[in-house]
Amino acid sequence: MEIINLEGTEDTPKIILDKGNGIFEISGRSLPEDSAEFYNPIIEWIENYKSDPNPSTSWIFKLEYFNTASSKLILDVLSKLEEVPNSTVLWYFHEDDEDMEEAGEEFSELVEIPFEFKTY
Amino acid sequence: MKYIFELHKTMLARNLILVYEGEFTQEITKSVLSMAERNMDSIGEESNIKRKVFNVMVECLQNIVKHNEENDSKAAIFMIGKQNDEYIITSGNAVKNDIVEILQTKLDRINSLDKDGLKSLYKEIIKSTGISEKGGAGLGFVDMARKSGNKLEYDFQALDDELSFFALKTTIPRF
Numbered sequence: 001m002e003i004i005n006l007e008g009t010e011d012t013p014k015i016i017l018d019k020g021n022g023i024f025e026i027s028g029r030s031l032p033e034d035s036a037e038f039y040n041p042i043i044e045w046i047e048n049y050k051s052d053p054n055p056s057t058s059w060i061f062k063l064e065y066f067n068t069a070s071s072k073l074i075l076d077v078l079s080k081l082e083e084v085p086n087s088t089v090l091w092y093f094h095e096d097d098e099d100m101e102e103a104g105e106e107f108s109e110l111v112e113i114p115f116e117f118k119t120y
Numbered sequence: 121m122k123y124i125f126e127l128h129k130t131m132l133a134r135n136l137i138l139v140y141e142g143e144f145t146q147e148i149t150k151s152v153l154s155m156a157e158r159n160m161d162s163i164g165e166e167s168n169i170k171r172k173v174f175n176v177m178v179e180c181l182q183n184i185v186k187h188n189e190e191n192d193s194k195a196a197i198f199m200i201g202k203q204n205d206e207y208i209i210t211s212g213n214a215v216k217n218d219i220v221e222i223l224q225t226k227l228d229r230i231n232s233l234d235k236d237g238l239k240s241l242y243k244e245i246i247k248s249t250g251i252s253e254k255g256g257a258g259l260g261f262v263d264m265a266r267k268s269g270n271k272l273e274y275d276f277q278a279l280d281d282e283l284s285f286f287a288l289k290t291t292i293p294r295f
Contacts, residue, residue: 010150011146035251035255035257036251036255068262069255071259099171099175099267106239106243110246
């Protein structure tokens with residue numbers, strides 16, 4: 001399966017989606033001008049992955065900041081992950097970043113996937 | 121040349137650390153953010169305050185990029201003020217007269233809610249609303265109110281038959 005490997009920029013996150021090596025990670029900052037355009041290829045990739053996924057998948061979210069337009073698309077990504085069997089979300093937040101912790105809690109209440117919370 | 125000194129005095133009197141007037145784009149947004157971040161870094165601002173200020177600035181700037189109506193100059197204004205106990209993020213841009221009431225209703229509703237009310241409203245909007253044609257999620261004001269923990273102050277001044285000037289002020293405590 002195709003590997004997605006996007007370098008992070010000052011307004012877009014770093015994203016690695018690598019089935020072979022079992023790495024599924026989004027990290028950094030997300031405030032792109034067009035959040036739908038940025039995230040749609042990610043959602044499509046997950047759509048393809050779900051038909052032949054690994055036995056279990058840990059999706060790492062290690063975001064430093066995201067804007068509200070991204071938050072809507074992140075919810076769309078999480079909703080797509082619901083369709084992938086044996087998915088877990090590892091939600092990382094900086095230890096003094098209560099807002100990012102709360103954002104993760106809110107997402108976990110909106111989708112049916114187990115969340116594990118971790119600090120960095 | 122006197123206006124230079126006048127403007128300088130106004131900025132000092134109002135504790136304005138950054139004023140940008142002109143066209144707003146994503147590139148300009150990134151530059152303004154990076155200047156403000158450097159400024160906060162240089163005074164050793166606490167990271168949780170920095171994050172909140174950054175958050176409010178992004179929503180405010182991207183609102184202008186997405187919604188500023190073309191007036192004569194296409195220009196809008198964005199300012200950051202810093203007092204001993206708070207940051208003040210203000211913006212001003214042109215909006216169509218026919219959406220003034222819609223904005224007022226939206227802002228008044230947000231201002232009537234407490235912390236839990238805002239959280240519920242946020243979840244309600246994120247669940248039920250798609251991304252608009254302009255690329256917004258309809259969550260910007262709610263997020264600004266949540267992150268600042270304060271009411272959003274606003275004002276409208278009629279410019280002509282079609283447009284009004286929309287001024288918005290968000291205050292973020294430094295503690």
